[in-house]
Amino acid sequence: MLLIDISLTQPYNKSNLLRNILIGKNKRKDVEQTGDLGAKLTEELQVETTFRLFGMPIYESVVVTWIIMAVIVIACICLTRNLKVENPGKVQLFLESAYRAGYNFFYDILGENGKQYIGYLITVVLYIGFANIMGIFGFKSPTKDLNVTVALALMSIVLIEYSAFHHKGGKKFIKSFAEPIAIVAPINVLELVVRPLSLCMRLFGNVLGAFVIMELLKIICPVILPVPFCVYFDIFDGLIQAYVFVFLTSLFMKEGLE
Amino acid sequence: MIAAIGAGIAVFTGIGAGIGIGLATAKAVEAVARQPEADSKITKNLLLGCALAEATAIYGFVIGLLLIVM
Numbered sequence: 001m002l003l004i005d006i007s008l009t010q011p012y013n014k015s016n017l018l019r020n021i022l023i024g025k026n027k028r029k030d031v032e033q034t035g036d037l038g039a040k041l042t043e044e045l046q047v048e049t050t051f052r053l054f055g056m057p058i059y060e061s062v063v064v065t066w067i068i069m070a071v072i073v074i075a076c077i078c079l080t081r082n083l084k085v086e087n088p089g090k091v092q093l094f095l096e097s098a099y100r101a102g103y104n105f106f107y108d109i110l111g112e113n114g115k116q117y118i119g120y121l122i123t124v125v126l127y128i129g130f131a132n133i134m135g136i137f138g139f140k141s142p143t144k145d146l147n148v149t150v151a152l153a154l155m156s157i158v159l160i161e162y163s164a165f166h167h168k169g170g171k172k173f174i175k176s177f178a179e180p181i182a183i184v185a186p187i188n189v190l191e192l193v194v195r196p197l198s199l200c201m202r203l204f205g206n207v208l209g210a211f212v213i214m215e216l217l218k219i220i221c222p223v224i225l226p227v228p229f230c231v232y233f234d235i236f237d238g239l240i241q242a243y244v245f246v247f248l249t250s251l252f253m254k255e256g257l258e
Numbered sequence: 259m260i261a262a263i264g265a266g267i268a269v270f271t272g273i274g275a276g277i278g279i280g281l282a283t284a285k286a287v288e289a290v291a292r293q294p295e296a297d298s299k300i301t302k303n304l305l306l307g308c309a310l311a312e313a314t315a316i317y318g319f320v321i322g323l324l325l326i327v328m
Contacts, residue, residue: 209319
């Protein structure tokens with residue numbers, strides 16, 4: 001029995017939002033503008049429900065994530081067809097060198113002990129990279145949703161601690177909290193909270209900050225001015241943040257793997 | 259109104275991040291000029307340092323955001 005109750009909430013309406021801000025400018029300055037900006041930011045921070053599946057809300061970020069998954073899976077299927085050991089084609093050579101580059105990058109950081117985690121890290125960098133670029137194609141990028149970045153950061157901290165535990169064993173793992181001297185143990189425990197918090201806030205703040213700046217630029221001059229900024233924020237900054245996220249995760253892992 | 263002033267003050271964190279990233283980039287340029295063959299390693303470290311320095315500005319932004327939204 002399927003109980004798919006499709007109740008589309010009102011979609012994100014950009015022109016209406018801009019009009020509100022422009023009208024707000026003509027009114028009295030002090031309270032009105034702050035209120036409008038606050039309302040706009042609240043609207044951006046809210047997680048929109050696209051539809052309900054078995055009474056469970058499916059958020060927009062999840063739907064965009066499905067789209068990213070579909071793109072990556074189809075790309076994987078297309079690229080890995082007809083792999084040959086002898087006389088490899090151009091696609092296969094490109095694929096192999098790209099994979100090697102990613103593998104070597106993480107291998108240099110993690111070393112021999114951490115090579116079983118490289119697959120996960122490459123997957124995360126692919127996902128975040130695609131998620132940040134999604135803004136160009138008109139989708140709302142999933143990393144602008146705080147829930148997604150919190151989930152990614154939690155996965156990272158679990159992986160960091162698991163890899164340290166797996167490598168050192170229980171006794172040494174607990175002992176490692178009292179290194180280099182016992183008095184820093186509270187700081188080491190605090191790092192368990194601070195690291196994922198800083199990871200998730202960095203990604204979320206960058207993506208949302210870029211979005212807010214783009215919206216403000218579109219109000220000032222919607223014609224040519226946003227183009228270089230769009231290239232910077234959507235492509236360059238998005239990829240840099242994906243790189244930074246996995247780079248920091250692997251650096252933290254390396255500490256536990258030594 | 260008070261929240262807006264608070265949000266404005268929170269954006270001052272950008273000063274520190276700007277100075278930090280500027281110093282890091284200046285030193286990285288010097289290092290590349292001295293040793294052009296170590297370019298890739300320097301760039302990697304520069305990006306990491308910039309990301310960490312930028313984090314303070316991001317915290318300011320998040321706090322300003324929370325002040326306006328809440």
